[in-house]
Amino acid sequence: TIKLIEKRHGTKIDLANLPLDDEKTFKLLQEGNTVGVFQLESQGMRNLMRRLKPSVFEDIIALVALYRPGPLNSGMAESYIRRKHGLEPVDFIFPELEPYLKETYGLFIYQEQIMQIANVLAGYSLGEADILRRAMGKKKKDVMEEQRSIFVTRAVERGYPREKVEKLFDDIAKFAEYGFNKSHSAAYGFLAYVTAYLKAHYPKELMATMLSIDYDKTDEIVKLIKDCRENGIPVFPPDINKSDALFSIENEGIRFGLAGIKGVGEKAAQHIIEVREKGGEFKDIYDFCERVDLKQVNRKVIESLIKAGAFDSTRISRAANLEVLDKAMSVAQSLQKTKSKGLMSLFGDETEIVNKEFPDTKEWPDRVKLEYERQAIGFYLSGHPLLEYKDIIQFSFNSTSEKDEWKDGQDVKLAGAITEVKTKRTQRGDLWATVEISDLEGTVSVLVFPNVYKEKMEQITEGNVVIIEGSVREEEESKSVIAKDIYPLNDKILSEVNNIVIKMYDEEITDEFLSTLKEFIEKNRSEKGKPVIIEAKLKDCFVKLQLHPDYSLPVEPEVFKELQRIIPKERITVN
Numbered sequence: 001t002i003k004l005i006e007k008r009h010g011t012k013i014d015l016a017n018l019p020l021d022d023e024k025t026f027k028l029l030q031e032g033n034t035v036g037v038f039q040l041e042s043q044g045m046r047n048l049m050r051r052l053k054p055s056v057f058e059d060i061i062a063l064v065a066l067y068r069p070g071p072l073n074s075g076m077a078e079s080y081i082r083r084k085h086g087l088e089p090v091d092f093i094f095p096e097l098e099p100y101l102k103e104t105y106g107l108f109i110y111q112e113q114i115m116q117i118a119n120v121l122a123g124y125s126l127g128e129a130d131i132l133r134r135a136m137g138k139k140k141k142d143v144m145e146e147q148r149s150i151f152v153t154r155a156v157e158r159g160y161p162r163e164k165v166e167k168l169f170d171d172i173a174k175f176a177e178y179g180f181n182k183s184h185s186a187a188y189g190f191l192a193y194v195t196a197y198l199k200a201h202y203p204k205e206l207m208a209t210m211l212s213i214d215y216d217k218t219d220e221i222v223k224l225i226k227d228c229r230e231n232g233i234p235v236f237p238p239d240i241n242k243s244d245a246l247f248s249i250e251n252e253g254i255r256f257g258l259a260g261i262k263g264v265g266e267k268a269a270q271h272i273i274e275v276r277e278k279g280g281e282f283k284d285i286y287d288f289c290e291r292v293d294l295k296q297v298n299r300k301v302i303e304s305l306i307k308a309g310a311f312d313s314t315r316i317s318r319a320a321n322l323e324v325l326d327k328a329m330s331v332a333q334s335l336q337k338t339k340s341k342g343l344m345s346l347f348g349d350e351t352e353i354v355n356k357e358f359p360d361t362k363e364w365p366d367r368v369k370l371e372y373e374r375q376a377i378g379f380y381l382s383g384h385p386l387l388e389y390k391d392i393i394q395f396s397f398n399s400t401s402e403k404d405e406w407k408d409g410q411d412v413k414l415a416g417a418i419t420e421v422k423t424k425r426t427q428r429g430d431l432w433a434t435v436e437i438s439d440l441e442g443t444v445s446v447l448v449f450p451n452v453y454k455e456k457m458e459q460i461t462e463g464n465v466v467i468i469e470g471s472v473r474e475e476e477e478s479k480s481v482i483a484k485d486i487y488p489l490n491d492k493i494l495s496e497v498n499n500i501v502i503k504m505y506d507e508e509i510t511d512e513f514l515s516t517l518k519e520f521i522e523k524n525r526s527e528k529g530k531p532v533i534i535e536a537k538l539k540d541c542f543v544k545l546q547l548h549p550d551y552s553l554p555v556e557p558e559v560f561k562e563l564q565r566i567i568p569k570e571r572i573t574v575n
Helices: 001-008 022-032 042-051 055-064 069-076 076-084 095-104 111-122 124-136 143-157 162-176 184-201 203-213 219-230 265-279 285-291 299-307 318-340 367-377 387-396 398-405 450-459 491-495 511-524 557-563
Strands: 248-250 253-254 410-423 431-438 443-448 467-476 479-486 500-505 534-536 540-548 570-572
Touching: 022 042, 022 184, 042 055, 042 076, 042 398, 055 069, 055 076, 055 095, 055 184, 069 076, 069 467, 095 111, 111 143, 111 184, 124 143, 143 162, 203 219, 203 248, 203 253, 219 443, 253 367, 253 443, 285 299, 285 318, 299 318, 299 367, 387 410, 387 570, 398 431, 398 443, 398 491, 410 443, 431 450, 431 479, 443 450, 443 467, 450 479
Parallel strands: 443 479, 500 534
Antiparallel strands: 248 253, 410 431, 410 467, 431 443, 467 479, 500 570, 534 540
């Protein structure tokens, strides 16, 4: 990325001396616009950042430490957010502890804080404090009791009240279970800040680099391309006359690399580029076959290039190019043999020995075109079977982009295109299948066991667009879905919306926010709309309100798009 920035802008980026208070970077972080940013790109982390709204580098360090099961489940992360926004009192217990707890709003987040507090309050040496830290981490009851006695006795001897000291030790012990090494968190936080800075200031360069690194990882590529488009960076399809081997910057967008097409590979891609650089752009598929080494760029490679749309710039349809492929290769091989015998030199190198005609073949239907494209690239690039349903799907169904956050046994409802079906048999001979589902965000594997497979067999066909209801199955580092029901996706199902649900947290419920939301609802309300339900998570309770029918909202793309400017889309659902 750094070399690319220097090449394109003539700017040398000194990563070690970046300003740690860059306004543009923190705006990006506060918006949760961190796909491609080290440590901060998961959906859960992005949601956390939108609520926290980090404003200083220390917030990023804390985020890295807090985004772990312990702090999240214990409520520590929630307290950090509330305290930062002044919704929960900050208590340092003793004034002497403020210098060590101020940046974490009185919370014990880092292991180093425990050591510092032991030193200040109880006079622990550095070595003794480290023993205390390790004892807390290992949770050995006998050692903890011994340390508690030492800590309390010493602190009391230094003039601190026993009751408060005992409570402090118990609080420290409780939070120490989740304590994280600050030096590690700071290192990760700095790398996170650096990549966020690069994305904020040089988004095309960063994303082109990320795409090139992950060019053979389908889910990552889908996620990154979607993020590019959401940030106004177009991703152009592969092109034999414009693509590099990997992803490259072209004007205001990014060009898909030839090596990213399945079955092409870097070696063949590099050869195509070398031939193009030497002899100029390829005129058509005949010209292409004549000029490349057909041993390096074989039929399978060329077919993949056609299906991926890499020949589209020659203005011949994909269907026609595929139909003449064998002829073009045969002509090229004959021409190359003729050249090798010196016959062409009698009449000049430009002589053509056949008439290069293309059949008047109709282009494939969009659905076929997309399916071939998916086969060649690994995902849908120029479109998606779900696009026409996009505005409702994003609020009605679970997304594969949230896969990392799914819990074992969690119920999910997915809408997607079936891209692969593998049937198997149980020991009893019953048929079942593993099905790959592609939605607008990525893919997920679905297990369709015999009882469901038998009933829904007709729906389980590659290319079908379906709704799958099931539960999450987590095994080691992989997650799949066990199907409970499968049925076709259609307009009728998507129109069956009962309510629009808006979720919010108390740190964002300000007069300004409520005024903006009210203004939006009053402007867009409709007699034919759907009831609006507001779910608010407050400090001590959960509130659910259904607005008066006069304030119903229409289920329309433009309305939802405007609503997302007020509320993050993951907190807007329809049911």
